Amino acid sequence: MLLIDCPWCGPRDDSEFQYGGEAHKRRPPAPDQVSDAVWADYLFHNQNPKGLYLERWRHSAGCRRWFNIARDTVSHAVLEVYPADALPSNAAARAVYEQNWRRENEAAANAAAVAETTEIGA
Amino acid sequence: MSAINRGVRALKNSAKRYSLAALARNAFNGHNQWTEAWRNAKPREAYDVVIIGGGGHGLATAYYLASVHGIRNIAVLEKGWIGGGNTGRNTTIIRSNYLWDESAALYEHALKLWEGLSQDLNFNLMFSQRGVLTLAHSEHEMKEMSRRVNAIRLNGIDSEVLNPMEIKALVPIIDINPGLRYPVMGGFLQKRGGTARHDAVAWGYARAADDFGVDIIQNCAVTAIRREGDQVTGVETNQGFIKAAKIGCVASGHSGVLAAMAGLRLPIESRPLQALVSEPIKPVIDTVVMSNAVHMYISQSDKGELVLGAGTDAYNSYAQRGSLPIIEHMLEAAVELYPIVSRVRVLRTWGGIVDTCPDASPIISKTSIKGLYFNCGWGTGGFKATPGSGHVFADLIARDTPNAIAAPFALSRFESGHLIDEHGAAGVAH
């Protein structure tokens, strides 16, 4: 049982929380303007790293607030808990953010690139 | 459905073949004539096909590539020991009673291959068609069950509806008191479903593939997938570079990691799935029984252990361990439905890492990179599909085009929106 330090209520067992998957994922601001591929990216394609992951959790049995954490998916160590609208301050977590293809300032560039290269499937 | 091409039987003319004569011979000479089940191969420079992942699906893929398609220059790369991933960590249930046509075709294809697989491989997989019963616990579930049973039947798959009394006759330890919080209102049984010995599936396929010359390379971790332009050229491993024109990725639980190596994104999240066994007891339950509403399923192994499984944990993990509440809730449900198990003791719990897809259906697909194929996303239900998965994936790799069974499971469905939503089929909630 993970111990998650809710920024408001303090440390609680993971069973009190709802998992929200990848953090820093932004909905395309104008969904009508993006391709099916970009929309599929938004809907279905999450980071799934073996190692440090920036992810969203919600203290559903407590204060009901969403927040972000940086957690290692192998060791389960939690490096940082930070607000939903902030970036991590931990250096390793920050590096993970910087490498993320979905990171905000690269989202647009990526979107175009992905639309071109994702001719996958049969 | 047309007859399945099961390929050439392994070890047909081999001195290594298991037979009554071989058993007798060895019994009287101290078992000194049994040879290696498979060679512990070292990688050669190049292969026609490299399969990444030495679990049941990967080994089956290699076996069918060799036995059906005649491609023998194959390496199976396994980062640990073969069958050490989800093949060796599941609850061994086999069935094909799925809702959607696409799934029914795939899992029924697998089930037909299971029937006779021990003989194909000359290895007793202990495939036991003891029946799989799925329970309904509410009026709503009864309606869902009716939809499912009708669909299964019209897809030509066996399924029969049982009432509580018939369920009690089949599973005497079940409590059918209508006053239960989740009373047993009915269920449907697939008699051809059952269980198999999970480790044996990996070993049997490995031994048979080895007999066709496939190299099975253990402790061989892939560190990079190399390509030139949009064509794969081989893989970097901890045992050096291995050249290959075609690469099949069949690494359940780690598919996302492999995809990242190739610069691809998969709609997959890796989650822990937990299961447990009790201490061995004398037989109390012959049928496999699954229950959606209370999130648990149960069977009894040939050794006497009760085998229980639950749903996945809610968060991503590669740690092969899950949270305790999953186990607690599963066992609360076990006591509720099977009161006599309260004093039976849990022997061992464990977790596996499963690839979960948004629609709870697998991915069997080409990719945007030529020669790179993915077979993943089986979620909680991969074991039952092992032969079918290997069979259609081998076909895809050999012909570079999916057959009718594999086609609906291509990656393109996530763009088009043509999902195959089988969340209701898992037996437990994801």
Next chain:
Amino acid sequence: MADVTTQAFSPLDHLNLTVGGPSDAGVSLGERRFVGKLNLRVTPAKIPPAINDLLGGPLPAVGQVTFGGQVMTAWLGPDEYLILTEPGAESALQAALLEGFSGQHVAVTDQTDNATIIRLAGGDARWVLRKGIAIDLHPRSFAAGNCAQTMFERAQITLIQVDDAPSYELIVRNSFAPYLWSWLADASQDVGVRIVRL
């Protein structure tokens, strides 16, 4: 026309509970009926003085309860509070609060009938609670004046420690109240339980 006051039922009324039990019981169990409950949503930085007057002081800090005369206010979240009043006083307070906030973006929602309050008190109360609650209830972590939202087995609750007896109040959605009550009564068997009328 029906008589409103006599036709009010708590979800626990249907358990047909009998008051009484051993005098040396380790815990007592009772219901605080129809206590007024207002859910307040507001950004705590913008509290007009009038509100402090109504609540008998500033809004509680994280994990705290404040007691202001007839009103008790519990912290629920960064912008959420639960205000408990004497039975029947909730409507007037709701109106006064809305007036006090005068046009600010707030929500004051009457939840008086949404939830039931069960009080568990006595020397063994902590022992009994620990059977169903995972958070740390040791006085070093959770003492009189503390509150928390958490799970009691299958039921989501708001837990308030009222005094050092210790006495606890468990606020639970109505439809979960019979479950929670039965659970507590059952879990108290080893220390003995007395049912009280509050």
Next chain:
Amino acid sequence: MSHQPYRLASGGHIDRDHEIEFTFNGRLYRGHPGDTLASALLANGVHFVGRGFKYHRPRGIFAAGAEEPNALIQLGHGPRTEPNLRATQVALYDGLTATSQNVWPSLRFDLASVNQWVSRFLPAGFYYKTFMWPASQWMRYEHVIRKAAGLGKAPTDRDPDRYEKMHDHVDVLIVGGGPAGLAAALAAAATGARVMVTEAKAGFGGHICFDGAQQIDGQPAAEWVTAAVAKLQAMPEVTVLPRTTVTGYYDHNYITALERVTDHLGNTPTHLVRQRFWKIRAKQVVLATGAIERPLVFADNDRPGIMLASAVREYVNSYGVLPGRETVIFTNNDDAYRTALALDDAHARITAIVDLRAEADAVAGDLVAAARDRGIKTYFNHAIIAVSGHRRVTGCSIMELAEDGTTVTGPVTSLVADCIAMSGGWSPSVHLFSQSRGTLSWDDEQACFIPDVAHEATVSVGASAGDFSLAGALKNGLKGGMEAARASGAKGRQPAAPKVDPVTEMPLRAIWQVPTNAGKGKQFVDFQNDVTAADIRLAAQEGYLSVEHTKRYTTTGMGTDQGRTSNVNALAILANARDAHIPDVGTTTFRPPLEPVAIGAFAGRAVGGQFEPVRSTPMDPWHHANGATFEHVGQWMRAWYYPRGSETMREAVDRECVAARTGVGILDASTLGKIDVKGPDAAEFLNRIYTNGWLKLAVGRARYGLMLGEDGMVKDDGVTVRLAEDHFHMTTTTGGTAAVLDWLEEWSQTEWPDLQVYFTSVTEQWAVASICGPKARDLLAELSDDIDLSDAALPFMGVSTGTVAGLPARVFRISFTGELSFEINVPSRHGLALWTALMAAGEKYDITPYGTESMHVLRAEKGFIIVGQETDGSVTPGDLGMDWIVASKKADFVGKRSLARTDSLRADRKQLVGLLSTDPEVVLPEGAQVVADLKPAPPMTMLGHVTSSYYSANCGRSIAMALIAGGRARLGETVHLPLSDGNLTAVVTEPQFFDPKGERLNG
């Protein structure tokens, strides 16, 4: 005590003043309180207690604790019987009954023991090579195998005992109450930290209580233990838990432990639980779990009477029991000499000590010297090559070891023995450390795995860290306890270590498989699963080289003892077969639980009525009192229909449905989800969440809304009321309540934090009675004098506030039946009063309560969908024919983009249609699959399925809805519904069956 022939005249921690009776395999014996079943059996001279799993060879008591592989027994009978208990862990109580298991017809004459004579056919993995011919026969073979497998028997009745959970949080958790653990506890507790110390056995002290005459700080060790425990128990922040086994070590120092509260009592007091399952979050953990002695792997080492040397010593010193009258000690280390000294102290005969080490390598040890001084005969550099005796060992043959220790040489010497005490060295109990994902390293000198790098905040001390000396355990225990307390935030000084006389011990000689020239005897490695050294070598020969493969192929280490005594020996023999170094072969991972735990203990109180809450509405007592039948809807139990007299469900529902359209019907709608939505941006928020427009809804008016997931699929629906410019009252489906609130919060907090809006659940604040039918207005008028019910004042989709039956109420004129209807919301405390008042006032209108079934029929007559019935997560609004509610002109709403994907635009999507059965009296089964082309037999191509189907008394015929591929284009077509018991036909229609123009809304 003449009744107990092997009981010593003195010694042990048993209560000699009381004698109690127990039966084993039907025979009456006597023992004492404080005995285990094993010690009591041994006191009565009973060694032979069970049979091996595979070969059914006789097996005896082997150990004295949790590591026991052989003496598994079935305890008790009836509903309290329990299989597979280790006799070494079962506390003796008066009237205890136990039997051997997996033997038939009896322990002495077990038919399956023929397996030992055909064992040459049953090597490791033989199952995989056989039973394949003929192919069809496997299930028959398997049936026999299943009957032979298994150990004990499960009870056949419900468990009469109860279990509970207990949560705790501590600064320092100390696992193990031996010398290291107690020292750690004393040090940590002195700082004022919150400390818990657990001990699996009833008594504390671990091995120092039976090792013999040792002194700590000048007092006998046992007295030091008693004083330490008393001191700890007196400290308010210390929890001391005997009979408590730590079973699981999970992430972030989350620990589970099983306390056996009443198992040692013969009669369970009814107010107590049988077992308590602790869930502990510890800041720091000190593991002081001791070590387990290894057996030696020699020929026929499984005969009853062959035991671990430390166990023999424990029986003598802790229980005053002599396991044998003539003991041979077989060892590779010094510790077994303690057993020799203990036996000698008890005046028992020691035939000889057989030591695998050369005299020169052993003689400098204090214990070896002591044995020599007492004149105990010792054969150095010797090995046991064979044993005699079948159901009980009678003696053994020994030979000298050749130079390299791999063969034997010289003459054979025969020794008489009814007990062989063996010691192959010690393995630290690293199971919990391994569970916590700590890594292990191999200690070559002590030939064992020891903790290496910890993954959690944990420290190992004492024997579990490979520190086998008492002085070391005390010293490092104190240090570990102190450091753990400090790491948890406590402050204090470390107490001085107690004084202990040092004992010089010489290294062991690791001979993992004892050589023999006899050739025949089986050399057991895993006693419980009957795995021999030859099996492990065969696995390696067949290429099962990974330790996990070897384990799974041979089943070594997979018994109920999880290989406590076998793992290291198996690993070493595998390493030898592979010509590899032991640590390179690896070790297996340990999984929770450490020891088997009853399923009931995991379930705790969540059984029976406390398994899962049953939610019911404020009106529920009325439904029960008036004969309603109930339906499960998620956690709710809702009134389904109200049969009168001998009515069938169909008759009741027909009557209810007709009444709702001709008179007045009343439905308990309290379970609908209700969310208070408040804030200046509330309308904008709803506009983004729902598919339709919300900005222009007038205050005091209601609107139906449809919610999609981002995938474009229908998620929920409901009517939402605008109470004020910035204030809405949203309703959701019963099942979707929690999910919708979460959904709103998520969008609000993470995607649109700029929108000012709050959401508060008021689902249970309001009880809701919905009345409908032409008389509904008349009825309501009887009970309300302050609400204007006229069409003008309260039109369809209008809202009013006032009193109903004197109760404060909100009245919504909304309809799910197509009739004139009112939803009356009152504070839930008044729900029952409202209902009762409506029933009383409605008597003259022949008011008819109707349940969820009639609700479904009435809405189906109108073609209204139910989310979860007409939808399944793959249905868009267009599929439902509900394009009218999708405001495609809105720039965006949740799910809009997905409606433009290629698959969402397919013409052959499954679409909602009506189906009219060819025979109007036949109700099509819900879930029936629809086909266009009927074939004589499956497979057939399916078009879709029947989502809802009822007999409609109002229509005078059956009606149904279905999702059918390209359904809108099939109106008028006849389709087939092939069922297992025959085929039905139906015509595709519009999915509205009653009052298609909606003329009845105004009554």
